[in-house]
Amino acid sequence: MAEKYDVIVVGAGNGGLMAAASSARMGKKTLLIERHNLAGGAATSFIRGRFEFEVALHELCEYGHADNPRAVRKMYDWLGANVKMQELPDTYRYIIYGKDGFDVKMPAGRENFINAMEKYVPGTSEKMEKLFDLCEQSMNALAEIADGKDKKEVIKKYPAFIEYATKSWDDVLNKLKLPKKAQQILGAYWCYIDIPTDEFEFPYFATMLATYVENDAYIPQRRSHDMSTALAQVIYDNGGDVWLSTTVEKILVENGQAVGVQIKGEKVFAKEVICGITPHAVYGNMMDQKCIPEYALKYANSHKLGTSAFLVYLGLNKSCRELGINDYSVFIASTGDTRKQYENCKTMDKNDFMIMNCLNTVIPNASPKGTSVCYITKLVDDGVWDNVKPKDYEKLKVKIAKNAIDEYEQATGIKISDSIEEIAIAAPPTFARYMGTPDGEIYGYHCAPWDQIIGRSMDLKNVVNPLPHLYFCGGHGFMCDGYNVSYTTGLTAAKIAVSDINNMGADHE
Template structure:
């Protein structure tokens, strides 16, 4: 029986980077994936002549700042030898936000332009906006440093993270209200909270800062996120790694509080004293490990974890250009403040059963004209959702409700762009149950669990399991999102390499 230095479960972003990093350092690595393609959320699918990206809208951490400093994700990709194998597309504009009935603003990607644009919206609050962004930048920089500390197994102290210890436990709305009140500025500084998988009224400032500290510097990828996943797998295999898709893990094998390997649903056993799980911690401890091997303390810690929200997605392939459809911005947030709001400018976009409160949509062709055939364009739109009511439906009702709610999402979009109605060539929809099926996440959450403070303390700052040889990456570490989960894979695998080195001594 072949024994591996390490087994990685799940080829999502964290698992891919973790597996490649281990293989780059000469380890014999087996990467297992239950789906038929690698990538998790970083995949694409084809309908007709259109290729749709499952989840990637914007990627952070790739660009250089005006002083030539590279983003953290750029450094990781370069170190792993994959940066030059991916064609990144810079997004000059960060996003546009529109509050129906009150106007909108398009924010540029450059940090300086991001702040100046919002200051122009509310000149009287220019100083407050500047100070808020400076605070966000400081906290966000410290947040990025957390990955280094996790990789180095260093204690996280107030001396090293003064801003996070002072402001990290505060809610975003508390810090924001101290600096500005303008509703459009508030909207612009709120909509990206969806990238954290938690409503802004409950979102810790620490997590929020990790999204906004870059200003709006973002990029996309020619060929979609699948091209990143494929590039990583190609490099992984060229380093001697073994990748197996259509292989679902049934059980983690544990002896004397140590991991010894995995058992698949096909009955295959693969042996290793080191396993990296790119799977939600709750699912690992509840579904993949016999409870006799899990301590009461672990189960108690898991109780503070709350599944993050999911989304309802609609994917459109239009047989016209984005100009013909009337679309002007690549990444867009539209808020309907008249639907179940506490105030006219309640900018959260949480799901209601009856109405579409807000819509997040992307038109990939604006930044990348080669994204689809000439004279066509691709649209991806998301509406925040929770899974409970979908899980309670019978199959016939589920399909009926899927079409009904999908029509509401589509009508919301077509109300903005009526010229697109007669150009719909392909359409696909996905509910939280779709994401649950493909990702194996609780409730179809695309960010696993909410990044609340209790979860950080109990789970999200811990890469190692109490079970020796078991490690975690992905959304179980710090937070979800593309660049965050890539970073988690690097941090977790760096820690594993440190542990390998200690054992060899």
């Protein structure tokens, strides 16, 4: 085998695909290696009966309109990746059915969003305007830093960004004196990163909220697998290779630096190696311990694994209109307190937070005529499934799925249980098998208060590049998790690796 590449990327998830596509686009001989028979990781789909189900993507932020492109659209345009995207008309519907509950529908657009909040919580408009001003400063500051702008100049331009850099979302909302109900309505997106709002650093949550509200969210018209296929095609179009159904056994290290990978006992060499998989898997299974820098091991071991998930995929034999489903995203729980929601995700019996998505509300032909495709997502934390015995596994899955369907029906008054034609259930062990992550975690490392996007970015070199010519990207990278940030980490890793090759020149041959 003994082939030689400029860049080898291990793992074809979102981060790995973007890293490989970017490296190839920048003219480097690139190889992407994936153990599955399809590229994409969680960005894929599967078929049951006559229904095609989206595996994981709820909505994509940081895409933006054609006349105001955001980071992800800019990446796709630069790569020449062609994906048809569908803009979502609203942000979310949020139903809290417990004490002091509410049922609100929040539209897209800053003015519309603020007006809706004023309707649900009178007297909040002025405070919401101030909040969005702060959110925009964080959003723009992080975007300019990602574009390589001088950090000192960015801080001067957006003073609120640094002022609130170490404050939690709750801290700032309390300072603005926003009422409790308004704070709870605003907290819905905590689940996309699995950080309760009393820990969620303000710039990160602010950027996420402003991006979804002001730049709208999008989903691919042909499922997220279309995004993965488009990125793989970029690699081919730029002279790169993609090896599917191929498992990397070992990262090769010589003289303290990465030099390639081993596959079935054969060596494939490269100037740079980028890993789009968890450092735990790399350090634990793919490298000799003596080759791993002490700092890198300490950094990896200092992290708590992120959340896993429980998903129920539903193929319904009625259209969403017949069923009365009008909302793409509905968040449902018994309490609006995100700390309680987060803690409840660590239990089997109290975990009632869920998200229901219905693709047909925005893509009418997402399933055969007269049918609809929905899926329920519940977060699962702290290895709750570790003690489930094999003999109880199927029965428990069915029980939780039934409870989730019942909860949706009771919260919305919409009956779906008698229209189920196909059902598939994915529990944490499902994600552990498919994604190869410990405990089936799907969000990378948990973002503790000391270790969110600001902290990780300040230590960018060691997080992305812990060993000479070895890089990491994806959900375990320097920007926590999410489709858009995984893409950003992949592009960043590729840029650093390509720069290293260009700077080393002939000495790196």
